[in-house]
Amino acid sequence: MTVQQPRGTTLSPSSRSGDTLADILERVLDKGIVIAGDIQVNVLDIELLTLKLRLLVASVDTARDMGIDWWSRDPFLTGESALQRENQELAERLERLERATGRTADQVESADGDR
DSSP states (O other): OOOOOOTTOOOOHHHHSSOOHHHHHHHHHHHOEEEEEEEEEEETTEEEEEEEEEEEEOOHHHHHHTTOOGGGTOHHHHTOOHHHHHHHHHHHHHHHHHHHHTOOHHHHHHHHHTO
């Protein structure tokens, strides 16, 4: 299909595509774009490997609006180690036990030392 332009007119690159690269990138990040594909490796009609690829390109704000925010909980990205997480969980558990019994760990230790 050939598009013919009227005589006496010229099309500059900016008038042909009304959007600049920055405009297109802003629109993609604002709305988001999904790229999906599957790769299958077969030998003699026997499926050996299947890779399902899903790629979402969006801004952080757009992803959060979609309900995607795994990076805020990922220990590798947040710098929180498993040991730090376990220590925090144990501290919270100890606090709950102290509230339930009405005694602190220090009070229990001092009572055991008096025996």
